[in-house]
Amino acid sequence: PEWFGLGIALSILISLLISFMFLSILVTWQGHKDFLLEIMPRRALRKVRRGDIYAEPFDNITVFFSDIVGYTHLSAQLRPIEIMKMLNAYFLQMDALVEKHKIYKIETIGDAYMCVGGCPDRCTGALAAQRVALFALDVIEMTKNFRLDDGSKLLVRCGINSGRVVAGVVGQKKPHFSIFGDTVNSASRMESTSKTMRIQCSHMTYRMLRDAPEYDFKLKERGAVEVKGKGQMNTWWIEGAKKR
16 A cells, blocks of 8 residues: 555654754763763762762872962953963863873862872872873973963972872862872971972972882972971972983
């Protein structure tokens, strides 16, 4: 009968529409999953989805902090939209360096940038320190070439520390993956007591870099530095690296 051919055509059309809708759902779901994996590591995401608490200790990681020198003055001179665009352009370049050196971005707070080596993807302490130190050196070089819209330069200071942390996800509203422990506090102090366009590291990071698996680092002793909440700490400048 005539309707038979029409029925087959309709069946094929409906099948194609269902397949297209299913494919669209899969693409949307994968995009959503990829977005979530940009926010937190896969194993943390699995636990959070199950409603479990995620907390994982790491014995020997290396933490990096940086901030923009004179940011308060700069933000007073520019409109908020200009500040946002400047920070976005600058941090996008730092994000690319994070990918290059296989480390993990934790967060940005205002003009501060925080990342870590050896967490959540584990590696030896020496390799973690090597990756973060190479990243920091690249940040300094990138910053030298970065320009604001009016052609002026940015200046940064950087700090690095190594040690133990616990990684975890905090909160239910906008859950946030971060790392916790005195190692993080000391890394922040390495940054705040650093100098313009220099990378200061703790003695623990210095020891890790002396054992770096692939690079010889140029390290210059700064000496004892008064660190808030810590007293005197012996610190070092990271001035360069040469591949063996």
